[in-house]
Amino acid sequence: MKKKLLILSVLAGTAMTFAQQKITIIPSVGYAWRVAKTADNMDASQKEYVKGLKSGFNFDIGAYYRVNTLTGLGIKYNLYTASHTGDFNVANENIILNDFKTDDRISFVGPGFIYSNFEEDVKHRLYYDMAIGLISYVSKNQFVETKGSNLGLAATIGYMYGISPAVMIGPQFSYTGGVLKKYKINGTEYKPNEGEYEGLHRVAASLGATFRF
Template sequence: MKKLFLALLVAATIHVNAQEKVANKATTSSQKFRFALNGGFSRLLAKTSTSLSPQNKAYVDQLKSGVNFGVDAGYFVAKDWGLGLKFNQFRSSHTGLLYDANNFAVSASTDLVNTFFGPSFSTKYDSQNNKHMLMLSAAIGYMHYWSHNGFIKTTGGTVGSALDFGYDYRVTKNFALGAQLSFVGGALSKLTQTNGSMSVTSELEDNKKESMARLDISIGARFNF
C-alpha cells in the first residue's frame, strides 16, 4: 500500500511539473512584444591615419573609445522571428594638445557622436525552461556623424548597418536582464564643416572615406509583453 501511495505521489508531481512547464511555455510564447534598453562600452575599429604625427595620432586614438546606449523595439510575427526598430548612439570626447606643422601645441577639445536608426529583423531561440534566450538581430538604416572641435562642427550621413548577438536571462515573466555584442558599420563619403556662418562640404575619395565601424559591448534590461 505504501509503495502504491509513493508511486501515485511521484506520478502526481511529474504531472504538475509538466503542466507548469506547458503553462509557462504557453505564456512566454504568447508574448509578441520585446523592448530592450542597452548601454555599455564601444570601440571604433578604423585605423588611424599614418600621416598624423605621433602626438596627434595619440589624440585621435583617445576618441576611439567611448560609451553607447540604445533602444530596441520588436514585434515577433512568429514564435522565433520578428521585425522591429533599432536606435543606437555612440559618444566619446577628449581634451588634450594638438600639434601643427611647426610642432606648435594648442589646447583642443573634441566631442564625437555617431547615431544609427533603422528597421531590424530578429530571430531567437528559447531554452526549454524559458529562462534563457539567444537572439540574433540585423538592421539597416541611416547613420549620422557629428563632431565638434572648438568653433568647427563637422557633420555627415550615410547608410549604416548593425548586427547584434544577444543573451537574455528571464527574471520574471515580463522582465529579463541581458548582454549584447554588436557590430555597427558605415562609411562617410561626404562631410560638411561649419565655422560660424560659413559652411563647406567636401567629397571624400574612395580610399579616404571616413569609417564609423565599431564594436559595442553592452548590458541592459528587457521587457516582454
C-alpha cells in the first residue's frame, strides 16, 4: 500500500510540474549566412570585399507564455554580427583603402508565437516559432555609418532532447528577413534604386536550450 501511495505521489508531482510550466525561454547561439543578392552597382572587387560580411555570429532568444498544450505567445529577439577587414576600392575613384574594416549588425525584435509538443512526456520534442516585428541594420567603417529599419520576419524550427521536464537542448535552423528601401548614411536619408536595396535575409544553424518554468 505504501509503495502504491509513493508511486501515486511521484506521478502527481510530475503532473503538477508539467501543469505549472507556463513560461518557456529558448536561447541559442550559432552561425548565420546572409543570402540576399549583392547590389548590382558594385564592381567585382567590392563584391569580393562584401563576401567577408556575408557570414557571422547569430544569437536568438524567445520567451513565451503557454496558452494551451500546443501553443504559446511571447516575444522573439535575435542579433547578427559580422566584421571584415580587407582592401576596398572606392566607387568611381582610383583609390584603394588598405586594411579597411567594416562592422555589421542586424537585430530583430517582435511579438511571436510558438507551436510545440513540449507538454508531451517524451524525450524527443519539436517546435516551430515565428515573429513579425522590427528589423534594424547598422553598418560602420572608418568614414561611414549606415542605419535603417523596416518590417521583418523571424522563424525557427528546432529539435529538443529532454534532459529533464524543465530543461532541453538541441539544434535549430532559422530564417530572418527584411528589406531596406531607404536608410540613413551619416544621418542623411538615402533612397536607393530598385535592385540596390539592402537585403537583410539570412539563414542560421544554431545550438539552443529550452528552459521551462
